[in-house]
Amino acid sequence: MSTTSNLSMPPIGVGTFRLKGDDAYQAVSTALELGYRHIDTAQIYGNEQDVGRAIADSGVARDELFVTTKIWTDNFTQDKLIPSLRESLDKLQLDQVDLTLIHWPSPKGEVPMQEYLGELMKAREQGMTRLTGVSNFTIDNLNEAFELVGPENIATNQVEIHPFLQNRKMVEFAREQGLHLTAYMPLAVGKVMKDKTLDRIAEEHGATPPQVVMAWLMLQGIAVIPSSTKRLHLESNLEADRVQLTADDLKFIRELDDGERIANPDFAPEWD
Known part of the structure; x- marks a missing residue:
């Protein structure tokens, strides 16, 4: 089995949520060509095959890449989790992913966390994933996960964070722990492009509003995975780390928080 390097997660990645077929293939191909080395997908996105094809066709060495996928809630049980990840690896044309996340806490706790986190640990022992983590976990969920498998086995919690949903309790908890x-949906599905405050800050820095938002997140040590099918946007997003925000900028961004959550399915946990 080819092993991946000890590459840690690059702070900017390309997300593939809502991208299907050729759109997903082209977005990932363009991103890799531009220099992205962090790619995020999930079983439920239905695009692992397209992402895998783009990686294979890119010619980028495997040990330069950081690839994340996520286990869907239907695959949490002992008989399903590992086979489903094996299927993901086949689709991605990889021997191992860098990070596998539990996509959501089990709806209504139908599958005990002990069961699905236990299976995830087994998948890692079998070499299927280098790191393990979670997504959409609340502070209560995380405390339970830490108790079950230890905080060292939760490489990240992938959650919705953008200027309009700053998720401060979670950010504070994460910092303490x-x-x-x-951050997924860091651009609030395009809403950041229409905000006057972000527009003004961007103008002052000779930047774009998305660059400002990603710089703000990365300043907090939070990785970002915006998705785009447009080459220009992908290219521009990659330059976000050049934006140097001031204390005033941060104060104005802080005031934009209105708790507006975009990803809130009926099976979501009780948010913090």
């Missing part, structure tokens, strides 16, 4: 966070 030394837990890494990854």
Whole structure:
């Protein structure tokens, strides 16, 4: 089995949520060509095959990449989790992913956390994933996970964070616990492009609003995985780490928080 390097998660990645077929293939291909080395997908996105094809066709060495996938809630039981990850690896044309996340806490706690986290640990022991983590976990969920498998086995919690949902309780908890966070939907599905405050800050820095938002997140040590099918946007997003925000900028961004959550399915946990 080819092993991946000890590469840690690059702070900017390309997300593939809502991208299907050729859109997913082209977005990942373009991202890799531009220099992205962190790719995020999930079983439920239905695009692991397209992402895998883009990786295979890119010619980028495997040990330069950081690839994440997520286990869907239907695959949490003992008989399903490992086979489902094996299927994901086949689709991705990889021997191992860098990170496998539990996509959501089990709806209504139908599958005990002990069962699905236990299976995830087994998958790692079998070499299927280098790191393990969670997504959409609340502070209560995380405390339970830490008790069951130890905080060292939760490489990240991937959650919705953007200027309009700053998820401060979670950010504070993560900081106290030394837990890494990854922000999905960091651009609030395009809403950041329409905000006057972000527009003004961007103008002052000769930047774009998405660059400002990603710089703000990375300043907090949070990784970002925006998705885009447009080459120009992918290219521009990659430059976000050049933006140097001031204390005033941070104060104005802080005031944008209105608790507006975009990803809130009926099976979501009780948010913090």
